[in-house]
Amino acid sequence: MSAEHDRLADAVAEAVPWRRWGPYLSERQWGTVREDYSGTGDAWNHFPHDHARSRAYRWGEDGLGGISDDRQLLCFSPALWNGADPIVKERPFGLTNGEGNHGEDVKDYYFYLDSTPTHSYMRFLYKYPHQAFPYLDLVETNGRRGRREFEYELLDTGIFDEDRYFDVEVEYAKAGPEDLLVQFTVVNRGPGEAVLELLPTLWFRDTWSRGEGPRPRLTSPAPGTVRAEHPDLGTYHLYCEGGAELLFTENATDRRRVFGEENGSAFVKDGIGRHLIEGADTVNPGRTGTKAAARSRLVLPGGGTGVVRLRLARGEVRSENDLLTGAFTRILDARRKEADEFYSAITPAGAGEDQARILRQSLSGLLWSKQFYAFDVDAWLAENGVDPWTSPATRDQEWFHLDAGDIISMPDKWEYPWFAAWDLAFQAVAFAAVDPDFAKRQIELLLDNRYLNPNGQIPAYEWNFSDVNPPMHAWAARFVFMIEYRLTGAADHEFLERVFHKLLLNFTWWVNRKDPEGSNVFDGGFLGLDNIGVFDRSAPLPAGGRLEQADGTAWMAFYSQCMLQMALDLTDRDPAYEELAVKFAEHFLWISAAMGRADGPSPSMWDEKDGFFYDVLRTPDGNASPVKVRSLVGLLPLCASTVYRPRGKGRGLRFQERIEALAARHPQLLAGLSLAAEEGENGTHLLSPLNEENLRRVLARLLDEEEFLSPFGIRSVSRAHAGQPYVFTAGGRDYEIGYLPAESDNGMFGGNSNWRGPVWFPMNALIIRALLNLHEFYGDGFTVECPSGSGRKLTLDEVGHELSDRLSRIFLRDADGVRPVYGGQRKFQDDPHWRDLIMFYEYFHGDNGAGIGAGHQTGWTALVSTFMILFGKLDER
Incomplete structure (x- = not known):
């Protein structure tokens, strides 16, 4: 057992709140249903990216590689400015569903490199160009492209040519449950000198402007120190190394910029950015507010490195000399080592270096996918002027009982920053390998009375809670139960029983509603x-x-x-x-x-x-x-x-x-x-x-390679439809579907309509599970050709292993050192500063394995780690 396993045990027993702080910020709060007060359902345009820097959110916060407490009352995240951008980089940028030629798509490059289950150690990397970020170019060029053309990505703009960018790495290490060390390591990858304004930012989520509670405040009791006082959370201090300049403003909407109205004060949400870029008097000289940044100006020669340290702690840390010097280094080194020990303990014996890297980065991305999700639908409806009993039907009106305020695993914190019921079931299975307790809590969450409809329906996702996701919770509950038993020897029948009784309600809903x-x-x-x-x-x-x-x-x-x-x-x-x-x-x-x-x-x-x-x-x-x-x-x-x-x-x-x-x-x-x-x-x-x-x-x-069996798993549509699309005639109209191994050319679902051929991990997981079950019944005497027609006979157990290997092959370097997941992106294939940064996409090209869709959907794609562990470590038992 490792030190992290001990911390996890303490957290499960709720003896020590090791999970109180974590990566609970979304990467995108704008463009979500819960921030939509348009009355028309046009969430993307009601609160666009252009408003995000200036307009205070109602239900949550977002940031770039940031953290918060588990109620998201106090938030911390880096902000960056290269001296050329028209805005400060505070959050990832991407295209809305209507702007992208293949649907919504994040355009920044960021990577979740490490995390332990209690978030005692985390590491995040962002690649920030020296030149002005090409916001307009990305929107306009993608807008001109059709569905049969590739997406226009940030690398395609040439902005990373000659390596003119910064690697901005942030590490978080916990000295205690509420004592966080933060280290920024900035490397100038370019050939010449470049300047970066680093602005680690601390702010309160707005819980006061609607009369929901008293106003918290940030002040500066001493140079380089920010005191955060909150009536519910208590008092924290942010200690900043060296001569960081402290800039204060308010987390309040810049009404002049967003709505053309007068502001009550010059100190608004975008005040720090405007002060930095325009020289405006929009930061509070009294050094108080609800948002503050510690400004460090890094002048780095070509290949040069700068390091900035901070410490966010509850109460006060006595010895300021120890804050950011000797003890800081010792603690950070210890947490890195303990993270190594934790992953070493769960990595199957005999796994190669590349396999271990894939397992660790996939699970780290899964752990980073946690987000604080708040949404009181009754309050939201009332704020939209909707009475759930008397108003005409509107979105999610029948879900007025839903009252969320929890840490939830998200499919992708930019592209899908809201829970999805069947995604969450697969994610819980992946979580079981590193944190069975959290996995069980996630399964039970949507069965809680705050979520489960009184009629028994599980909410699907916030765009339409009444939509119907596949009923995966029963499978996930039992799978998690079995994984925990196999890993720990503990069989949590109480959990299984609680879930079973709630699922009885949901099963009855299905029988009554979907079998008319x-x-x-x-x-x-x-x-x-x-x-x-x-x-x-x-x-x-x-x-x-x-x-x-x-x-x-x-x-x-x-x-x-x-x-x-x-x-x-x-x-x-x-x-x-x-x-x-x-x-x-x-x-x-x-x-x-x-x-x-x-x-x-x-x-x-x-x-x-x-x-x-x-x-x-x-x-x-x-x-x-x-x-x-x-x-x-x-x-x-x-x-x-x-x-x-x-x-x-x-x-x-x-x-x-x-x-x-x-x-x-x-x-x-x-x-x-x-x-x-x-x-x-x-x-x-x-x-x-x-x-x-x-x-x-x-x-x-x-198992026919001309149908479903791809070199990288099972395709979602048979390749037989590639040369012979299927046509169905009904109502005097022809409907057609062909095999499309990558993005769909069909706009049926608004943008990324993408099931027409690619490989998807969740469905492959269910197929592998079925093969293993069938082998348990039929035994080694039952063999099939794999691939069909090859003459190579395998048992169903061996077929399951074969599919798992093909899925893992998406991420592993082949004999030529190429990772199929990156397709023809040479920067990712060849550059030593990119080639081991693995992204876990939403789905994968059915013929060449290239990653497509949401680039950080480590959620269900983290099942690759489950395959590795189950086919490795548990096989030895």
Whole structure:
């Protein structure tokens, strides 16, 4: 065990608040629904980036590589100015959904290099050009490009030519839970002298202007010292090294600039930037306010380095000589070493240097993805003039009960700075490898009464809480439960039981709301796979009618299985759960049978000729047509495969008898399934929508390199559609889908409609999980060709390892030293100051593995570390 493991244990026991401070600032608060008071739902334009430096936020704060306390009352973040920019760099810049030719996209280069679970040590790197940041060029050039053209990136502008930029690295190290050491190391990578204004900034989130509490204040009791006094948080001091100049203003809207109105004071949110760039009298000479920066002017020769140190501590630190000298260095070195020890302890034995780097940076990015998320929907509706009971329908009106104020793992703190239900489930699984306690809290969070709708629905995401995300919480809860047990030997049945009872409500919501005909065939619209079909499944369907979704139905079969497994896990403690296990087994059998039953309405989702599952569109005139797109929609039934072991006279005996009786009563209806009555390896039983014959047919497509099997994982759409797009005719109109390995050329979802071919980690994770489950039942005697037609026979366990290796290959250097994730970006491939800075994208090119979409979606893409740990460390056990 490492020192960080000890701190984590203290934090879990809540004996020491090691997690009180962390990277809880968003990278983007502007352009979010919760800051939208437009009345039209146009969040991007109501609060654009151009307002962010001047306009105080309502619900949260943002910054560049910053930190805050766990209620985000006091915030700290670096700000930078190169002497050429029109504004101070306080937050990352990016294009809005309407500005980018492939949707919203951050344009700065920043990297999460390190973090421990308690954030006792963190490291962040930002690359800041010497020249003026090309804001207008990025907007205009991307605006001229079409969907079939590449995005215009910051490197494409030439601003990093001749290495004329600064590497700005910030390290945070905790001397105690509320005593943070901050070190900035700035390197001029360019050939000549360059000047950087470094402005570490401390400010309070605005919790006072609406009468919600008394006003806090920042003052300067001594040179180089800022005192922060807050009625709830207490008193902190920021100590600044050397001769830093302290600049004070207020975290208040510059109404003159934003709205053309008079300001009550010259000291407003953008006052420090205006003073620095324009020489304006917009900083308070009395050295008091709610926002303050410690200005250091670094004049660096070519290749030169500058170091600036600060310390943010609760109360007062007695010995000022120790603040930023000897003790500072010793503590910082100790935290670096302890972070090394922590990651060494969880890295599988035999992992190479590059594998260890990928694991560490992916998990560090995941840990950096935490954000304080506050949103009282009732208050927000009232501030928008909406009465949830009487006003016409408006966004999220039926979620007026939702009252968030928590640390939540975000998919990407710039592109997706809000929770998404199914993302959060995958992120919790990744978190389980480093902090099982936090993983469990994240799973329980959306099931809390402050989030869960009284009708049982889990909120999807703030753009539309009522949208339908895939039901992943049951799977994630049990997976986290099992990972913690495998890693620590502790089985937290109390957690499993709490989650199970809340999920009973959610499962019932699904059955009542998404199976309108009671036929065990489900719809749901979005369901995560938003642009994988030929038309928008969340919109009114062409020719009317109803779409029977193979993925929606498979999600519910999978949900039933996960609830069944949890019920069996709890049966040892309470036999009453066996009845619930039977309930969910019956749900699974009826749902799975409905997917491919021979005696049901024709056609069924299972296509006997193709050996694949498809959606079926049933129109009001009584006609029905399969939508024959070979995609993840048809692979999801493979994922609904669960193995369990009835045990003697205890757990599962009566359960097993009742399942066998059900199968005996309905042999024709259940003929296409793998039934629980059949015993596999080591006394296992399998529940799967696919019998062995049909399983082999689906696997043949899955592992065909001309269809789904990419060198870098499983594609979301079959490559067979590359030369032969699928066309579906309905309502007198043709709808078409082809294989697109990178960005979609379709604007169906406003911008980044991107499921039409790329590799996605979450779906690959579910496929790998299914393969391992199926191997547990079928054993080593069941082999398939991998790739199909190659003559190379692998067990399903080996196929799972093969897919994991292909996914890891995206990030690893190949024989030529090239990382596929960076495609043709030579700066990232060749430059020693860039080539080991790994970004974890939202999805990946289906043919060459290049990263696409959100560049910091370490959330579910951090599953690469889960694969490494599960296939490495746990295999040895």
